[in-house]
Amino acid sequence: MQHLLSTEQMGRSEAESLLDDADGFLEVLDRPIPKVPALRGRTVATLFFEPSTRTRMSFERAAKALSADTLSFSPSGSSVSKGESLKDTVLTVQAMGADLAVVRHKAVGAPWRVAEWAQMRVVNGGDGAHQHPTQALLDALTIRRSLGGLDGLRIGIIGDIRYSRVARSNCFLFPTLGADVTLIAPPTLLPVDTEGWPVRHSSDLDAEIGSLDVVYLLRVQTERGGASVFPSLSEYVRRYGLTQRRFGMLKDEAVVLHPGPMNRGVEVSDVVADDPRCLVLDQVANGVAVRMAVLFRLLGGTSG
Ligand code: ASP
Secondary structure (H helix, E strand, O other): OOOEOOOOOOOHHHHHHHHHHHHHHHHHHOOOOOOOOOOOOOEEEEEEOOOOOHHHHHHHHHHHHOOOEEEEEOOOOOHHHHOOOHHHHHHHHHHOOOOEEEEEEOOOOHHHHHHHHOOOEEEEEEEOOOEOHHHHHHHHHHHHHHHOOOOOOEEEEEOOOOOOHHHHHHHHHHHHOOOEEEEEOOHHHOOOOOOOOOOEEEOOHHHHHHHOOEEEEOOOOHHHOHHHHOOOHHHHHHHHOEOHHHHOOOOOOOEEEOOOOOOEOOOEOHHHHOOOOEOHHHHHHHHHHHHHHHHHHHHHOOOO
């Protein structure tokens, strides 16, 4: 594996071996000194042209736990505000000695361009509404650790599918790992291009919820136009919010995931967000280990 840009072409054995490595790194993160020298002397740059809380910190934490050095870039306060191009920014970071760049950008395909321009390894940290592969891997790890595997599970991905890079990454990875995925959304929040996606569709959450093993909630992507395609927020909550009433309709062992940031009171009620079956903080913790596995695979070879 040279870069990690998408889950679309990722095979089952490649995904499972990354998840196995991540399981091992979770054990490292649990040690009194949660650090190994695996990537000493390597440098990981985070180039985030869109806001982030979890993804950027998680990659930095992962790089440091592998003893790599980190370089961090954000557009505000940088020469991007003076008009510097993405290409010049990338080549500048490379000239400072970065071996790998994690790229987040609002333009679909930006990480692929970076991979063409630079000699560095590239990880897609989220490109527009297109892909966010490490999010999908950490979600798969969270489901695997909580329910024992994805084979035969019924997973509902609910809400703003149309503008969600998380949905696009999970729509490919979850079926690759054996799950049966249903996209549950108002027709206006479904993408127009789902032909060929290995998933089913429904617009009726109440009809589906009792059969799901995993409820995967999405934030409405207001910054990409998500809120403009349904009548009102309260109408959205009424049809697609995980309210306490709907939470009560779930199977006893079903779990709830959300990539964050959560909009409490919209896609998830406050009480459900704080329930132990809502695994958002497990997702965050597992994300560090998944990113360690990805960085190690790209910069350090396989763990054998
Ligand atoms: N944090 C995720 C992303 O960057 C999900 C979200 O923002 O809703 O795509």
